[in-house]
Amino acid sequence: MLSFLFRRLLQTIPTVLAVVALVFVLFSVAPGSIVSSMSDDSDPQVELRMKQQLGLDQPVYARFGAYIAKLATGDFGTSFRTREPVTTMIAKRIWPTLQLVFAAMALAVVIGVPLGFVAALKPGGIVDTLAMVVAVSGLSIAKFWLGLVLMYFFALKLGWLPSFGYGDGGLKYLILPAVTLGVSPMALFARTTRAAVLEIMTADFVRTARSKGMSETRVVKWHVMRNALVIILTTVGLQFGALMGQAVVVEKLFSWPGIGSLLVDSVLQRDIPAVQGSILVVVLAFLAINLLIDLLYGVIDPRIRYA
Amino acid sequence: MTGAPLIEVRDLRIDLDYGSRRVAAAEGVSFRIDRGETFGLVGESGCGKSITALALIGLLRPPLSIGGGVIRFEGQEVQHLSAARQRELRGNRIAMIFQEPMTALNPVSPVGRQIAEMFVLHKGKGWREANKLAVEALASVRVPAPERRVHDYPHQLSGGMRQRVMIAIALACGPDLLIADEPTTALDVTVQAEIIELMRNLCAERGTAILMISHDLGLVANVCRRVAVMYAGRIVEERGSADIFRAPSHPYTQGLVASLPRLGSRAALGRSRLKEIAGVVPAITNFPDGCRFNPRCAQATEICRTIVPETDRLDAGGLVRCHHHA
Missing domain, CATH: 1.10.3720.10 (MetI-like)
Known part of the structure; x- marks a missing residue:
């Protein structure tokens, strides 16, 4: 029974990884970002700085790696919008x-x-x-x-x-x-x-x-x-x-x-x-x-x- | 109520609703079984033997229904009893064992509980006492370590063990009649003999009558004192089981007996093929007129194709339904 439970819990890991990867890919393919959604005609300089701050200037795989690394410690990251930890928002x-x-x-x-x-x-x-x-x-x-x-x-x-x-x-x-x-x-x-x-x-x-x-x-x-x-x-x-x-x-x-x-x-x-x-x-x-x-x-x- | 047979069936007809048509799946079925007697009903699949049994215990479900005739248990007509009164008979006085021990038991209920139900239903016992009685019932059908086995689920038991459980359930309340519908057909040959022995001994001890249903004439004749042979919804011959082998009267029975393999016959007669009855059983929707066996019968004449033969009493004892019987 316990070993069954353990095996089933291990099996959830690939599922979770697949879901995370899918969402990541979808959002990198979809047009627009948090920066463009805030205003229509902002200064390109400001946009760039925001992207740097949020880490959006990094390539997808680098962001994905960083996210997974944080996720492993139970950190869901920080909301772009409210600057709150996502775990707090979800809680x-x-x-x-x-x-x-x-x-x-x-x-x-x-x-x-x-x-x-x-x-x-x-x-x-x-x-x-x-x-x-x-x-x-x-x-x-x-x-x-x-x-x-x-x-x-x-x-x-x-x-x-x-x-x-x-x-x-x-x-x-x-x-x-x-x-x-x-x-x-x-x-x-x-x-x-x-x-x-x-x-x-x-x-x-x-x-x-x-x-x-x-x-x-x-x-x-x-x-x-x-x-x-x-x-x-x-x-x-x-x-x-x-x-x-x-x-x-x-x-x-x-x-x-x-x-x-x-x-x-x-x-x-x-x-x-x-x-x-x-x-x-x-x-x-x-x-x-x-x-x-x-x-x-x-x-x-x-x-x-x-x- | 001495003198009256335990169960008496008179002119029973069982209807089958087939699309918009209603056909008789069995008709003119009459027989009686006395207390403690063993009676066999033999026939090919589809001849109406199983539905006759289901009619006796009141378990015909649509599209099948009783279309006529009388079933008397201890002189009392059962088909007109209230549903509650019928349930008091069912399981308690008339019990039934089915063919498929694999599926006849509830897969998610321990076998002990399935036996104990009988005592709760018919003997007014509480579950605690019923469970104790279930252990005894399981011991009586020679299941080893019954106090442990009652907790087993059907899938944990072999086919033979499951059929023992079925027998324990059927005999739990000490019924007067046990209907055994092909009780060993699904079992290995070695297990078959054990189960038959067990069933026969237990019933003999308790004075329980047996109605055994099978396609296996040899097996039935071995267990039962009297045998009725069914063909296409009608009983064609009813005899003492020794007589039916020695001098079968109906051409169909003669064919059945001739098609049984006999030990030593090859040595006596040389290499020969096993006899068979030519042709096939007619479909239920397409029974021939007259005697239903006539298309396959070597002795058939004009009268057989037009007039349904009456049941005649044989001088040697027994009944036969044939225009040309000896």
Whole structure:
């Protein structure tokens, strides 16, 4: 188990390096820099001095080497824009993003998975049809549109919830962004769960369970659930990564002070260290969650054991 | 309720919804099994023997359904019982062992728990006591170190061990009838004999009747006192298992018996090919009129192609469904 953990942690290193390299290359190919984004007609002398100060006069490979060297010591560099260490910036932003992503995920799991279960128990029934209509709609709705509609009704018309911002970090500020972000994974979980349960219901061991004289409820509780969980868990793991990415749109829409909005602002101003750092944190979170999911597989499915 | 057979099947028909059509996958199926008796149902795959078993235990699922006839357990019609009453019979009084020990057990549940479920479901035990009983049940099917094995998952056991677990589950509540659907087909030949012996001995000890289903006439005749042969959804012959080998009456049964390899026959008759029945089993959607065996039967005449033969009682004991039986 420990050696598996160690090996998996080692495996993240090439992934991280690849992500860092990719972002570096993209930003060196893309036109413009922090200097040109500040003003349109600045003095070439000033521009040059700024570039020297920021190290932008160095060739890409030299900057890349220096960045990696610093990264190895846990230093994410200094923001071009605010002159703050990137780690400090991220530290301030990571909590709101995690709050948002976990709230959306919790919502999606708590509603989506049971919905899929109920739908699968009577395929073709009224609940199934309704659930799948909801699921397909949920997957098809654009997030920014859904966010705006929710804002319009619940903030503007009804005045129940604040329309945007983080406020004091209270729950009422979290609800609208979390719902906006959570609808599509909820729909996906409902569909995946339904498909998984339907497939398992045809398995031989379910027939065995029925031959024991079990009620359908017990068959599901004792034999179907845990088998379905393995499949659901995979989807949940992958969705975590997707949500970290989709959070960018939702955070921007609701002025949510998370990594996503930090990322968007930093990209617009070519603040490479901040972009680098934000993406890296998102990637690390994704890797960590997937490692956790792999470990959970071992707990749920006895056929999977890590040596 | 003495006198009444343990289970009696009268004129059972099983329908299969096939697209927009409804065809009878089995029809006119009648037999009875007495307490403690061993009864075999033999036939090629697709002849309707497995679905007959599933009908007895109430596990037919769409597209299959019971289309007619009566199933009586201890004189009581089971198909009209409430779902809850049927569940009380299922597992408790009528138990079933399936063909595939690899997939018939839940892969993510320890085998001990899968046995213990029976005691929780039917004997009103708590999990703690049920788990203890599961160890005993596992010991009774001769699994070594049962107190350790109960914690194993199915993938940690061999095929033979898994089938032992299936037997332990099936016999946990001391059922009156054990339905064994090809219980050894998926196993090595050496393991087959062990499993059959075990099943037979345990049932004999407890007075449990066996309905054994197999394509292997030799195996069934070896285990069962009486044998019914099914062909294309109908029982064509029902005999004592010694008689069926000595003097098979239906041409299909004759073909089956003739196609069995016999030890020493090569020495007696010289090098000869194993006999086979010409032709193939008709598709379920395309059963021939009259006797369903007529296209493959050497003795078939005009009447066989038009009129369904009735079941006749043989003088020597037994039943046959043929216009030309001896």
